[in-house]
Amino acid sequence: MHVEALSPLQRVLIIAGAAVLLPVIAVLALLLRNEFADRQAAVEQSALENAHVLIELADALLRGDLQTMRVLATSVPLVTGDLATARDRAAVVLDANPGWTSIALSDAATGQVKFEVGRAGPGAAAQGAPFAAPPPGGSVGGVERVGANCPCVRLQMSVLLQPRNVLRVTLDPAIFQDIMMRRLPAGAVGAIVDRTGLFVARSLDYADRVGTPATSFVQEAVARGGEGFYEGRTYEGLVNVTAYASSPTSGWSAHVAIDRALVSGPRARASAIMLGGSIIALAIGGLMVAYALADLALRRREEAQLLELQKVEAIGRFTGTVVHDFKNLLAVMQAGMNQIARDTKEPRTRERIEMVRAAIQRGTRLTNQLLSFSRADGGEVCEVDLHALIADLEDLIRKTIGRGVELEVRIAPEARAVRANADQIELALLNLAGNARDAMEGSGRMTITAEPEPEGEMIALRVADTGPGFAPEVLEQLFRPFFTTKDPGKGTGLGLAQVEGAVRNAGGTIEARNAEGGGAEFILHLPRARSGAPAATPDRTAEA
Ligand code: ADP
Numbered sequence: 001m002h003v004e005a006l007s008p009l010q011r012v013l014i015i016a017g018a019a020v021l022l023p024v025i026a027v028l029a030l031l032l033r034n035e036f037a038d039r040q041a042a043v044e045q046s047a048l049e050n051a052h053v054l055i056e057l058a059d060a061l062l063r064g065d066l067q068t069m070r071v072l073a074t075s076v077p078l079v080t081g082d083l084a085t086a087r088d089r090a091a092v093v094l095d096a097n098p099g100w101t102s103i104a105l106s107d108a109a110t111g112q113v114k115f116e117v118g119r120a121g122p123g124a125a126a127q128g129a130p131f132a133a134p135p136p137g138g139s140v141g142g143v144e145r146v147g148a149n150c151p152c153v154r155l156q157m158s159v160l161l162q163p164r165n166v167l168r169v170t171l172d173p174a175i176f177q178d179i180m181m182r183r184l185p186a187g188a189v190g191a192i193v194d195r196t197g198l199f200v201a202r203s204l205d206y207a208d209r210v211g212t213p214a215t216s217f218v219q220e221a222v223a224r225g226g227e228g229f230y231e232g233r234t235y236e237g238l239v240n241v242t243a244y245a246s247s248p249t250s251g252w253s254a255h256v257a258i259d260r261a262l263v264s265g266p267r268a269r270a271s272a273i274m275l276g277g278s279i280i281a282l283a284i285g286g287l288m289v290a291y292a293l294a295d296l297a298l299r300r301r302e303e304a305q306l307l308e309l310q311k312v313e314a315i316g317r318f319t320g321t322v323v324h325d326f327k328n329l330l331a332v333m334q335a336g337m338n339q340i341a342r343d344t345k346e347p348r349t350r351e352r353i354e355m356v357r358a359a360i361q362r363g364t365r366l367t368n369q370l371l372s373f374s375r376a377d378g379g380e381v382c383e384v385d386l387h388a389l390i391a392d393l394e395d396l397i398r399k400t401i402g403r404g405v406e407l408e409v410r411i412a413p414e415a416r417a418v419r420a421n422a423d424q425i426e427l428a429l430l431n432l433a434g435n436a437r438d439a440m441e442g443s444g445r446m447t448i449t450a451e452p453e454p455e456g457e458m459i460a461l462r463v464a465d466t467g468p469g470f471a472p473e474v475l476e477q478l479f480r481p482f483f484t485t486k487d488p489g490k491g492t493g494l495g496l497a498q499v500e501g502a503v504r505n506a507g508g509t510i511e512a513r514n515a516e517g518g519g520a521e522f523i524l525h526l527p528r529a530r531s532g533a534p535a536a537t538p539d540r541t542a543e544a
Contacts, residue, residue: 011295018288022281029277036270044229047243047258050184051227054254057179058192058200059247061099065155065171066138068097073138073167074160078105081162087115094119099175101149105159108166118170120149134158134166140250142194143173145211153200173210177201180254188256189238195251197222204236214255222246222253232257308480312497315481323370330367334360369427369494379421379505383529386418386425386450386461387411393426397446400433404443405465415450415459417529424502425526431495432463432522438486439467439520452528458508459528464521469514478512499524 072078072093077085083105090103094117102118138157145151152170159165176192180201184190192201197219202209213219217232227245234240238257246253337360341353390397390409398407429448436446444466453460470478477483479500484491496512499522503510508526515521 014291015288018284022284025277025281025284029273032273033270036273040270043258044241044243047256048227048229048245050188050190050256051243051245051254054180054183054190054192054256055245055247055252057183058176058252058254059249061175061179062140062155062250065097065099065169066140066157068093069138069155069157069167069169072103073157078159078165078167079161083115087117090115091117099171101152101170101172104168106166106168108158108164114165118149140252142196143198143200143211145198151211153194173200177206177210184256189234189240190254190256191218192252192254193218193222195222195253200252204234209235217242218244218255221255225253312481312501316501319370323367327364327367327371330360330363334364366492369431369492369498379424379502381419381421381506384418384420384422384425385416386459387413387416389422389426390429390448393429396430397433397448400430401437401440401446402442405437405440406445408445408447410448411450412452415452415461415528418459418461418506418526419529420506420508420526421502424498424505428499428502428524429463431499435495436463436465436467436520438490440465441467444519453525457528458525461524461526462521463524464515464519466517466519469518469520470512475512475514479510 072090075086075089076082077089086105090105094100094103101120102116104116104118105114106112107114134156136158138155141154141156143151143153149170151173153173153176155169155171157167159167177200180190180192181203184203188203190201190203191199191214193214194200197214198211199206199209199214214222215232215235217230221228221230221242221244225246227243229241229243231239231241234257240257242255242257244253244255334357337353337357341350341357344350344353390411394407394409401407433446436444440446446466447464448462450459450461452458474485479496480493481497482493483496484493500510503524503526506526508524510525511523513521513523
C-alpha cells in the first residue's frame, strides 16, 4: 500500500470517519437483522396459532360426538338391555349425525356384536379385536382406512351401569378434513394426524392419504407431543418448517407448514445483511490496519532519512572546522617549503623538498575535497551551461580516467542550461570519473549524457561506466560520507557524498543504479534554467 504523507487533519478525519462508520454499519446490520427476525417470528407464530385452532376445533367436534354418545349410552333401552328399542334409537341418532357412519353395541369380554346400524351396511363399528372397556367418559381411537363405512375414526363408550356393553361409533374423517380446509389460509399445507401418526385430514391428496402413516418428521413430532416447530419434507418433496400442536385428550395433533418463502426469505436476507455488514466492516478495519502499518513504515522511513541527513550535516560541520585549520597549517607548511627551496641549492635537499611539497599538495587537494563536501549546502547557485562546462573539463576527465578508457559525451542542445553551482558540478564530475576509473580498472567506456526529463522541469545528467556495477549492500550506503570499499589510503568515502551534496544544493536529486547492459549509472536530476540562454561558464582554470 502506498501512503502519501498525510496532514494531521487528514489523519484525524480518516480515523474519525472509520470510527463513526464502523459502529453505524454494525448497528444498521443488527437492526435490519432484528427486523427480519421479528418478521420471521411473526410468520411462525401465526402458523402455530393456526395449528392450535385446528386441533381445538377437532377436539370440540370429538367432544360433541362423545356427548351425543353419552346420551345414547345412558338411554333407558340400552341401560335396561332392551336391544330392539336400543337399535331403533341408534338408527335415529345415526340419521341425525351426518358425520357418523355406523353405531354398534358389543360385549367387551366376548366381542359378540349385540346390534349394529351403518350407512353402508354393517361392518366397521363392530370390527376390530375385542377391547378393554373404555373409560366412563369414552375414548377416541385412531383412524382406519379399510373396511365397510371406512375410512373411519372410532369412538367408544361403556353403557351406563353395564361396563361390559360397549357402544362403538365410527365417524367419517371427511368432517375433520372439512373444518381443516375451511380454517387453513388459502394455499397453506396442513394435516391432522391421530396419536399413532396416521393422517385423519390432509390438505394435499386427502383421499389417497387418509388413514396412512405420515412422514417420519411428523411421527417424531407426534412422539414429542405438546407444541412446537420442526423442519421436514412432505411426501411431495416440499421442504418446509412446520408448526404443530397436539391435544392432550385425543392425542391427535394438527400440523401447519409455513410457507418457505416467508421463512427462508427473511432469514436469507438477514444473513445476507449480516454477512454484507461484516464484510464491509472487515474491509474498513483491514484498510485501517493496512493504512496504519503503511503510515508507520512511512514515518519510520522519514525519520531514518532525517536522521541520516542530520548525521551528514553534523559530519559536514565538524569536517568544515577541522579541515579549515588543517588547510591553514598546510598553507604555512607550503610557504615554509617555498622559502627553504629558494634558499637551498643542494640537489639532494631540493629533491626532498619536492617530495614534501608534493605531499603538501596532495594534502591540500584532500582538504579541498573535504571542504567542498562540508560546504556543499552553501554554494551559490546560478545558470550553468553544461555543454561548455564539460567541454572545458574534458581534458581533466580524460586524464582522470586514463588512456584505456573511452569517453563519450552527448549533451542535448535543449539540456544545456541548468541551475547549479558550477564548481560543485565540476568537482562532482571529476569524482564520478575517478570512481569510474577505479571500477573499470583501466579499460572500458565512460559516458556522460544530458537530456531534458519528460516533465520538462528537470535535466537528467547521466554518468555511466562499463565496470562491474554495485553490489546491493554497496548501493544502499553509496552516498553516506566516509563509506568506501576501497583499501585504506585509496578511498576516503567522500566522493559521492560531495556529488550528492552538489546536487542537493542545486535543488535536485541523485539516483544510482546498475545499468541495463551492466556497469554503474548515476543520474543527476538538476533543475532546468528558465532563461534558456546559459551564462558563460565561470572561469575555473585557477581551480584546476
Ligand atoms: P571512495 O571512492 O573514496 O570509496 P565514494 O563516495 O566516491 O568514495 O564511493 C563510495 C563507494 O561507492 C566506493 O568505495 C565504491 O565501492 C562505490 N562506487 C562508487 N562509484 C562506483 C562505480 N562507478 N562503480 C562501482 N562502484 C562504485
